[in-house]
Amino acid sequence: MIRHLPRRDSLSERIYLELRGKVQRSEVAADFRFVDVDIANEYGTSRMPAREALLRLANEGYLVGTTRGFMVPRLSLDDIRDVFEVRRLLEPRAAANAARHIDHATEQELTRALQEASLAARRNDAGRMILANIAFRQAWLAKVRNRRLADTIGRFVDHAQTVRLRTLQTESTRTVVLNGLAALHAAFLRRDPIAVNDRMVAFMAAAEDAFFSTRETELADKPPSVARSATRYDHNEGLS
Amino acid sequence: MIRHLPRRDSLSERIYLELRGKVQRSEVAADFRFVDVDIANEYGTSRMPAREALLRLANEGYLVGTTRGFMVPRLSLDDIRDVFEVRRLLEPRAAANAARHIDHATEQELTRALQEASLAARRNDAGRMILANIAFRQAWLAKVRNRRLADTIGRFVDHAQTVRLRTLQTESTRTVVLNGLAALHAAFLRRDPIAVNDRMVAFMAAAEDAFFSTRETELADKPPSVARSATRYDHNEGLS
DNA sequence: TAGCTGTTTTCTGTATACGGTTTAACGGGC
DNA sequence: GCCCGTTAAACCGTATACAGAAAACAGCTA
Numbered sequence: 001m002i003r004h005l006p007r008r009d010s011l012s013e014r015i016y017l018e019l020r021g022k023v024q025r026s027e028v029a030a031d032f033r034f035v036d037v038d039i040a041n042e043y044g045t046s047r048m049p050a051r052e053a054l055l056r057l058a059n060e061g062y063l064v065g066t067t068r069g070f071m072v073p074r075l076s077l078d079d080i081r082d083v084f085e086v087r088r089l090l091e092p093r094a095a096a097n098a099a100r101h102i103d104h105a106t107e108q109e110l111t112r113a114l115q116e117a118s119l120a121a122r123r124n125d126a127g128r129m130i131l132a133n134i135a136f137r138q139a140w141l142a143k144v145r146n147r148r149l150a151d152t153i154g155r156f157v158d159h160a161q162t163v164r165l166r167t168l169q170t171e172s173t174r175t176v177v178l179n180g181l182a183a184l185h186a187a188f189l190r191r192d193p194i195a196v197n198d199r200m201v202a203f204m205a206a207a208e209d210a211f212f213s214t215r216e217t218e219l220a221d222k223p224p225s226v227a228r229s230a231t232r233y234d235h236n237e238g239l240s
Numbered sequence: 241m242i243r244h245l246p247r248r249d250s251l252s253e254r255i256y257l258e259l260r261g262k263v264q265r266s267e268v269a270a271d272f273r274f275v276d277v278d279i280a281n282e283y284g285t286s287r288m289p290a291r292e293a294l295l296r297l298a299n300e301g302y303l304v305g306t307t308r309g310f311m312v313p314r315l316s317l318d319d320i321r322d323v324f325e326v327r328r329l330l331e332p333r334a335a336a337n338a339a340r341h342i343d344h345a346t347e348q349e350l351t352r353a354l355q356e357a358s359l360a361a362r363r364n365d366a367g368r369m370i371l372a373n374i375a376f377r378q379a380w381l382a383k384v385r386n387r388r389l390a391d392t393i394g395r396f397v398d399h400a401q402t403v404r405l406r407t408l409q410t411e412s413t414r415t416v417v418l419n420g421l422a423a424l425h426a427a428f429l430r431r432d433p434i435a436v437n438d439r440m441v442a443f444m445a446a447a448e449d450a451f452f453s454t455r456e457t458e459l460a461d462k463p464p465s466v467a468r469s470a471t472r473y474d475h476n477e478g479l480s
Numbered sequence: 481t482a483g484c485t486g487t488t489t490t491c492t493g494t495a496t497a498c499g500g501t502t503t504a505a506c507g508g509g510c
Numbered sequence: 511g512c513c514c515g516t517t518a519a520a521c522c523g524t525a526t527a528c529a530g531a532a533a534a535c536a537g538c539t540a
Contacts, residue, residue, distance in 0.1 A: 010492095010493065010494090011493080011494070012493080012494090035520085035521070035522095036521080036522080037520095037521080045494075045495085046494060046495045046496065047494095047495085047496085047522095048493080048494055048495070048496090049493080049494070049495095051522085051523090052292075052295065052493095055292065055295075055296070056295075056296075056299055059296055059299060059300070060299070061388075065522095067501085067502055067503070067521080067522085068502080068503065068504090068520075068521070068522095069520090069521075069522095079388075081386075082386040082387070082388045082389065083388060085333075085386055085389060086330070086386070086388055086389050086392065089329050089330055089333055089389075090326070090329055090330070093325075093329055146321075146322040146325055146326070147322070148319075148322045148323060148326055148396070149322065149325060149326050149329075152326065152392060156388070250522095250523065250524090251523080251524070252523080252524090275490085275491065275492095276491080276492080277490090277491075285524075285525085286524060286525045286526070287492095287525085287526085288523080288524055288525070288526090289523080289524070289525095291492085291493090292523095305492090307491080307492080307531080307532055307533075308490075308491065308492095308532075308533065308534095309490090309491070309492095
């Protein structure tokens with residue numbers, strides 16, 4: 001038996017999964033500090049499993065180690081741009097591949113997630129929207145045969161997820177996301193890789209635009225902060 | 241001060257880098273088993289730093305944990321296909337982005353790596369070819385501003401590297417790689433993102449073809465092994 | 481000789497302990 | 511009242527020890 005990771009049911013594994021879930025669902029305050037000894041006490045173990053879990057989360061980008069505990073990373077706008085760039089490159093193709101392998105069960109999951117998102121949008125419930133979003137993505141990601149590709153996407157999405165909680169507070173963003181999910185859903189049900197690919201491209205572009213425009217208005221409300229560096233121009237510029 | 245990983249100069253970090261280098265340069269036998277206590281003795285530390293380094297390597301895919309020590313993963317053809325798929329998606333764009341930021345020093349590194357590759361090809365020195373290959377890629381990868389993108393590529397390349405040692409034994413493959421590097425080199429020196437993008441696309445396709453065709457002949461020489469499953473058809477098929 | 485079974489070895493996962501370093505709090509001087 | 515040096519606490523990295531599981535091995539049986 002070969003395993004890529006520590007024993008699937010070890011203590012550190014359990015703690016890792018638990019903590020990762022919290023971070024994924026944005027259930028930790030931005031300034032909360034994870035400290036191994038505290039976590040160890042909480043789970044009734046020694047420091048080591050907690051420490052290993054934290055180290056792994058930090059290694060995967062879910063947390064950053066400070067000299068005083070581990071915290072969820074505070075992503076800059078450039079960081080978000082970077083994450084979006086990678087997602088733009090990977091997700092359309094991955095979704096297209098998945099479109100060929102959608103079975104009935106996945107179909108149902110996708111539909112349920114879409115309905116849930118619709119409900120959340122109507123009720124202006126950002127938290128619920130995120131959960132529906134996660135469920136939708138996980139449904140089709142599970143059907144991507146290339147596990148390396150799927151896992152990479154999962155990680156990148158998770159990293160940006162933290163930020164999206166804020167942006168999904170905006171109604172216009174929720175509408176954009178909901179429309180994108182609906183279009184994707186239809187394409188998935190038709191098992192049409194090309195349509196899925198194209199709609200994912202459109203979805204990512206729309207999500208990115210929505211994010212940065214809401215951020216713009218957010219920043220506009222505040223007193224003009226220190227001039228943001230304008231040295232990053234790799235993105236959104238194509239190859240021209 | 242924020243750090244994404246354990247203290248940059250900790251024992252586990254040192255061991256991690258050392259071992260990763262060995263794996264990257266294919267300096268470990270395919271059946272070699274890394275055992276924490278042995279490594280600890282070798283480096284004059286206790287088990288813990290060695291263990292952490294191994295765990296991290298396993299987490300990043302450089303090693304796989306077995307119930308009896310850690311080993312370099314034995315990649316199946318499907319695994320290789322998966323790696324190539326992700327690389328096809330990421331590397332052209334990343335290289336194009338890097339093309340805009342090539343400075344004089346990088347130019348020299350690229351040139352030196354290309355010359356080294358050329359020399360290795362003439363001398364039929366596969367090991368040297370790999371090293372030149374690594375140097376070339378690291379030179380332009382360092383100029384990719386999106387660190388997430390660059391790191392992801394680095395990891396995926398490393399995973400496939402193990403296998404390439406074998407394929408670079410073939411002269412035709414060496415020629416393909418050398419030609420690809422030369423074309424890329426020229427495009428980089430011109431700072432032409434579009435040309436770099438296109439040549440990287442071509443390079444990846446050529447490398448992939450060369451790999452699988454040499455593997456085909458390899459397999460043809462052997463007695464027909466157990467029928468390989470033909471269920472994987474996501475790749476090399478585009479979206480049609 | 482092949483297969484089964486009990487024992488030993490090997491390796492992992494976890495617990496606990498210690499030392500060093502950074503941070504934050506506190507108190508004295510300006 | 512504010513700044514700066516000192517001190518105490520927090521936290522990390524590492525070392526050592528132990529228990530349990532899996533593989534290897536040897537001996538036994540057929």
